[in-house]
Amino acid sequence: MTLPRIVIERCHYLARCSEETGAITRPFASEAMRCAQEVAGDWMREAGMAVRSDNVGNLRGRFEGAGETTLLLGSHLDSVRNAGKYDGPLGVAVAIAAVQRLHDAARRLPFAIEVLAFADEEGLRFGSTYLGSRAVAGTFDLADLDRIDADGVTMRDAIRAFGGDPERIEDDRWSGEPPLGYCEVHIEQGPVLEARNLAVGVVSAIAGQERHRITFTGEAAHAGTTPMDKRRDALVAASVFVQAVEGYAGSSDGLVATVGQLEVRPGAANVVPGEVTLSLDVRHADDALRLMASRRLLDVAAEIAKRRGVGLKTNQISEDATVPCSRRLVSSLSQAVRDLGHPVVELASGAGHDAAAMSTLTEVGMLFVRCKGGVSHNPAESVTTEDVAVAIDVLSQFLELVAQE
Numbered sequence: 001m002t003l004p005r006i007v008i009e010r011c012h013y014l015a016r017c018s019e020e021t022g023a024i025t026r027p028f029a030s031e032a033m034r035c036a037q038e039v040a041g042d043w044m045r046e047a048g049m050a051v052r053s054d055n056v057g058n059l060r061g062r063f064e065g066a067g068e069t070t071l072l073l074g075s076h077l078d079s080v081r082n083a084g085k086y087d088g089p090l091g092v093a094v095a096i097a098a099v100q101r102l103h104d105a106a107r108r109l110p111f112a113i114e115v116l117a118f119a120d121e122e123g124l125r126f127g128s129t130y131l132g133s134r135a136v137a138g139t140f141d142l143a144d145l146d147r148i149d150a151d152g153v154t155m156r157d158a159i160r161a162f163g164g165d166p167e168r169i170e171d172d173r174w175s176g177e178p179p180l181g182y183c184e185v186h187i188e189q190g191p192v193l194e195a196r197n198l199a200v201g202v203v204s205a206i207a208g209q210e211r212h213r214i215t216f217t218g219e220a221a222h223a224g225t226t227p228m229d230k231r232r233d234a235l236v237a238a239s240v241f242v243q244a245v246e247g248y249a250g251s252s253d254g255l256v257a258t259v260g261q262l263e264v265r266p267g268a269a270n271v272v273p274g275e276v277t278l279s280l281d282v283r284h285a286d287d288a289l290r291l292m293a294s295r296r297l298l299d300v301a302a303e304i305a306k307r308r309g310v311g312l313k314t315n316q317i318s319e320d321a322t323v324p325c326s327r328r329l330v331s332s333l334s335q336a337v338r339d340l341g342h343p344v345v346e347l348a349s350g351a352g353h354d355a356a357a358m359s360t361l362t363e364v365g366m367l368f369v370r371c372k373g374g375v376s377h378n379p380a381e382s383v384t385t386e387d388v389a390v391a392i393d394v395l396s397q398f399l400e401l402v403a404q405e
């Protein structure tokens with residue numbers, strides 16, 4: 001089987017590691033993640049890497065080089081609920097493939113390569129994103145250990161049950177010689193490359209994002225006996241807010257805002273909803289405009305709550321500024337694309353990536369791979385073997401260019 005085909009097959013294989021049958025759901029520190037790491041660890045060893053797990057639960061494969069320095073490659077192995085096969089795993093599998101090539105050719109570069117298969121990028125289980133890459137970058141917030149998942153399990157206990165040591169997450173921080181950089185291959189998750197008929201594109205920047213949890217508290221009441229004008233329905237307040245979010249973001253250039261989760265309590269057909277908690281995700285490539293927008297949306301939530309006589313609690317879960325990719329790595333990736341005879345296009349990422357968290361540690365670069373219809377966070381995610389072949393070639397050529405620096 002060819003290397004690009006192996007990469008595709010591996011992404012398909014990882015799809016079997018899931019918490020749900022018939023769908024891909026692979027949260028942080030879950031048995032599904034253990035399954036994914038076991039096979040990915042075998043692939044890393046096959047490619048000549050020494051493999052270890054760190055305290056937060058990342059899988060790390062190291063391919064020694066002739067010198068002391070290290071170039072970091074990677075992406076994440078966790079997923080959203082009912083995910084596609086490629087968001088995350090493609091970047092891990094392509095990185096392993098590039099190392100496999102070096103190993104097969106008995107080639108040593110002047111630097112070591114460490115492939116980082118991050119344990120949490122999506123934040124599905126605990127709401128907070130980039131747990132794995134933040135630990136490596138040294139920006140993991142220890143207060144996050146007290147977060148609880150939907151079953152009431154703390155992150156501290158989840159990490160311990162997975163085999164890590166929550167008291168030693170600071171040890172996961174990169175130490176020793178500063179890395180040469182971090183490069184991540186990822187599906188585009190958008191329509192640009194397909195529209196331009198390009199297999200790959202070089203990422204210029206990763207748009208900033210923030211997440212909030214917002215709770216409207218009304219009063220649970222009997223659905224049959226409580227007159228309509230006597231209700232304090234938390235779900236109706238939340239619904240008005242959801243519409244306001246769509247309307248506001250829709251009329252602001254470059255702004256995207258999403259309510260993706262809604263918990264209705266007590267959640268019965270014959271009870272007026274007493275409490276609703278929802279998620280709010282706000283993104284813009286311009287940090288100042290994103291901040292202005294999120295402030296406005298939280299004000300809107302307060303106005304709705306006041307008007308409808310319900311309580312409001314807001315809690316910011318995360319904030320990540322827009323991260324420009326390193327011009328040095330953008331230039332090497334662009335050169336690699338050009339060397340392989342493809343046109344070079346730079347594009348910004350609206351999606352978040354581990355590279356954003358890694359940027360506080362080292363210079364970051366990203367290569368996007370075209371995906372069908374620009375569809376992602378959906379089981380219909382699809383890439384072609386031909387495009388994956390281009391991505392492996394570009395990453396291999398990128399390694400050669402870095403070696404020549």
Ligand code: GLV
Pocket residue numbers: 121122350351352353
């Ligand atoms: C990650 O996929 C994100 O952008 O939310």
Ligand code: MN
Pocket residue numbers: 080087122377
């Ligand atoms: Mn994702």
Ligand code: MN
Pocket residue numbers: 076087088121186352353
């Ligand atoms: Mn991703």
